[in-house]
Amino acid sequence: MILYPAIDLKGGACVRLLRGDMEAATVFNDDPAAQARAFQDAGCGWLHIVDLDGAFAGQSANGAAVEAILGALTVPAQLGGGIRDMAGVEAWLTRGVARVILGTAAVRNPDFVKEAARAFPGKVAVGIDARDGKAAVEGWAETTEIDAHDLARRFEDAGVAAIIHTDIDRDGAMGGANIEASAALAHAVSIPIIVSGGVASMDDIRAAKACGAPLDGVISGRALYDGRLDPAEAAAFLAA
Template sequence: MHVIPAIDILEGHCVRLYQGDYQQSQIYDQSPVDVARKWEDQGATRLHIVDLDGAKAGTPQNQEAIAAIAEAVSVPVQVGGGLRNYQSVAEVMELGVQQAILGTTAVEQPETIRTLCQEFPNRIAIGIDARNGKVATKGWLETSEILATDLALQMAKQGVATIIYTDIYRDGTLSGPNIEALREIANCTDVPIIASGGIRSVTDLLNLLTLEPYGVAGAIIGRALYTGDVVLSEALQAVGPGRIQDVPPELGNMDFA
């Protein structure tokens, strides 16, 4: 299973939110680039970048920082936040990003997702962020009536490479991942799932390993890395830094190092 450090950027700084609440942010480092280098030095095979300003505004806001991270590290970078049309995705790809993550667009303009998947094969991921099983949009500021499982099925038909599933009520809380929700969403589609939200320990990662046969192929870790509850090198040793031979073909095309 791939362990993917998260770098959330707000007003140019590396921060963590609590349950997606912009009013409950904590700055962990002034330089997202320094953080990216640190995680790569500790063995990260991929980085997960979120443009929080972009998610809130609806258009990318931290392109300079994202470009600097992509240039500073040699591992693939996946980016989400404010990517809601073809132009914004194309522009972020030009920054050196390996994969773009869309969320709101998947709900509001699913036909755009199909077009992007055709234009950027194996480089489009969908972020499904859920509250009580229903999909949240617009930087988690709104909640739709669409079930996460229904959206996963629809996006699989559009040809997405990966689904990143986040339980918002677990995000930033160090309360553990929502195993049942992850199993449910993994069971409904063959698209590889990356788990996000609430991971607090290596034990949580080992629990997620039980979902590998269902298609959960990676885990994004945020706050636990910054608080020291999880040491990246220990996590990688515990669950494997990248058993490429065990990864489904679709995920293997994502150029994990």
């Protein structure tokens, strides 16, 4: 399994939100590239980047910060937030992103997601952000009536590289991850599942590895920034 340290970008800085609320943002580092290097130096083999402003605006909004991160890394990074068309997918892959994450587009335009996954094998992931089991879109500002499992099944044979499954109510709250929900999703589809939202300690890391589901990895943000979770320890444990 893989530890994906999260760099969420708002106004060019690394922030963490509480349950997706843009008004409840805490700035942890105003140098995203330096933060990315720190995670890489700790032994993390991937990075998870989210353009929060882009997710709300519907188009990339922190491009300079993302490019600075990519320039600082030798490990691969996945990027989500505001990527809504094929031009955006191709542009970021050309600029060095290893994998793009399509979230709102997966709900609004699933045919586009399937087309992108076919055009760029192994380089397109789907973000399923769920509130009470229902998919949310537009930077989590709107919750739909689409069941997260039903949404995942739409992409079962599309060649999607992974699904990032986030429990919105856990995200940034430091109350522990919803491993059970992610594990259930992993058992429901054959697409690799990445756990996101509320990963607060090594207890969550151990629970993800021991849950019995074929999880691909775990995303963590706030716990890495405030010292509750050591990135080197977590990355090494998951990789063992």
